[in-house]
Amino acid sequence: MEASQELKHQAQALGFDLVGICSIQTPPHWQAYTDWTDKGAHASMAYLKDHIPLKQDPRNLLPTAQSIIAVALNYNQTNPPQPGYPRIARYALGRDYHKVLRAKLKRLQAWLQIQRPDSQHRACVDSAPIMERDFANLAGLGWFGKNTMLINSQRGSWFFLGILLTSIEFQPDPPAIGGCGTCRACIDACPTGAIVQEEGKWQVDARRCISYLTIEHDGEIEPELAQKMGDWTFGCDVCQEVCPFNHPRDSQPLRAPKSKEPDFLKKKTWPSLKELVVLNEKDWDQLTQGSPVRRTGIAGIKRNAHINLDNM
Ligand code: SF4
Ligand code: SF4
Known part of the structure; x- marks a missing residue:
C-alpha cells in the first residue's frame, strides 16, 4: 500500500473521521487573519495577534516539517x-477535546515513528500557533462556510480539527472545494449579528459572538448583547445548527452523523442555573474536572448564568 494510504488507514483505525495531507506552505488566509486582528475583531484574545508571525510558516513549530497531516x-x-x-x-x-484528540494524534505519531524511526513530528491541537482550518482545507477536509466554519459536504461541520506536522514527505491531497451558494441561514439566525461581510469576505466579529462573550470575555457583557445571549451559558451553536450541511436529507442520509467517541458522548450533568449562581469554588473545581467549560472560570459561568436567568 502507498505510504499516504497506509497513514490514512491507520488514522481511521484510531477513530478519526477525516484525514488528509497537504504540503508545507504559508496558510492562504494568513494575510486576511492579520487584517482581522489589526481591526481588533479578535477582541481581548491578545494571543491571537501575538502569534501571527509564528503562524506564517509551520516550520516555526517544526523546522524539518515537510507535510501537514490534518485530521477531524x-x-x-x-x-x-x-x-x-x-x-x-x-x-x-x-470530556475536554484537547485531551481526547491529542491522545489519538500521539498514537498516530507513535505509529509513524515506528515506520520511520528517523522522522520528526509535532502534534497540534488548538494549542500551538498554527492555522488549522487553512491546512485542513488544503488537505481536502472541508471548505469555508459563511459562518467561517470548515464544512465537509458529506459530513457537515461538527468536528474538531487536529494537525500533525511531520518531516516525512507524503503525497498531498487536493484542496476541498465547495460553497454556500445563496444560502445565508447562519447570517440571519445569528442572535447578535456577529457574522459580517467585509470586502466581500465573511467573518465573525468576536466582539459580538456569543461563543467569545461566554467563554473568553472577562467582566461585564454589554446589556444589548447579554439580552441576545438568550439561554446560551457556554458557547453557541446557532450558526452550525441552522446550516443545511448539518442536516441529513433523503439525498444525503449520512450527512452530519452522530459522534461515536465515548468521551464526547458521556455528557456531564450540570446543576440548574439557580444552583450555578451560588456555586462555591470547591464544587466548581470538582464539577469542571476534565471539562472544556472550566475555561470560563467560576466568575464567568456565574455571570453567564445570571444573564440566562434574566433572559428567561
Ligand atoms: S457562534 Fe453564535 S453568536 Fe457566534 S457567530 Fe455563530 S451564531 Fe453568531
Ligand atoms: S448556513 Fe448556509 S451560509 Fe451559513 S455556512 Fe451553512 S451553507 Fe453557508
Missing part, C-alpha cells in the same frame, strides 16, 4: 435546551 474528529450529538439549566455548546458536553 466528530463531536456531534443531540443537545435539546432544558429550561432552567445551563445551555452548553455541543463541543463541550463531554
Whole structure:
C-alpha cells in the first residue's frame, strides 16, 4: 500500500473521521487573519495577534516539517435546551477535546515513528500557533462556510480539527472545494449579528459572538448583547445548527452523523442555573474536572448564568 494510504488507514483505525495531507506552505488566509486582528475583531484574545508571525510558516513549530497531516474528529450529538439549566455548546458536553484528540494524534505519531524511526513530528491541537482550518482545507477536509466554519459536504461541520506536522514527505491531497451558494441561514439566525461581510469576505466579529462573550470575555457583557445571549451559558451553536450541511436529507442520509467517541458522548450533568449562581469554588473545581467549560472560570459561568436567568 502507498505510504499516504497506509497513514490514512491507520488514522481511521484510531477513530478519526477525516484525514488528509497537504504540503508545507504559508496558510492562504494568513494575510486576511492579520487584517482581522489589526481591526481588533479578535477582541481581548491578545494571543491571537501575538502569534501571527509564528503562524506564517509551520516550520516555526517544526523546522524539518515537510507535510501537514490534518485530521477531524466528530463531536456531534443531540443537545435539546432544558429550561432552567445551563445551555452548553455541543463541543463541550463531554470530556475536554484537547485531551481526547491529542491522545489519538500521539498514537498516530507513535505509529509513524515506528515506520520511520528517523522522522520528526509535532502534534497540534488548538494549542500551538498554527492555522488549522487553512491546512485542513488544503488537505481536502472541508471548505469555508459563511459562518467561517470548515464544512465537509458529506459530513457537515461538527468536528474538531487536529494537525500533525511531520518531516516525512507524503503525497498531498487536493484542496476541498465547495460553497454556500445563496444560502445565508447562519447570517440571519445569528442572535447578535456577529457574522459580517467585509470586502466581500465573511467573518465573525468576536466582539459580538456569543461563543467569545461566554467563554473568553472577562467582566461585564454589554446589556444589548447579554439580552441576545438568550439561554446560551457556554458557547453557541446557532450558526452550525441552522446550516443545511448539518442536516441529513433523503439525498444525503449520512450527512452530519452522530459522534461515536465515548468521551464526547458521556455528557456531564450540570446543576440548574439557580444552583450555578451560588456555586462555591470547591464544587466548581470538582464539577469542571476534565471539562472544556472550566475555561470560563467560576466568575464567568456565574455571570453567564445570571444573564440566562434574566433572559428567561
Ligand atoms: S457562534 Fe453564535 S453568536 Fe457566534 S457567530 Fe455563530 S451564531 Fe453568531
Ligand atoms: S448556513 Fe448556509 S451560509 Fe451559513 S455556512 Fe451553512 S451553507 Fe453557508
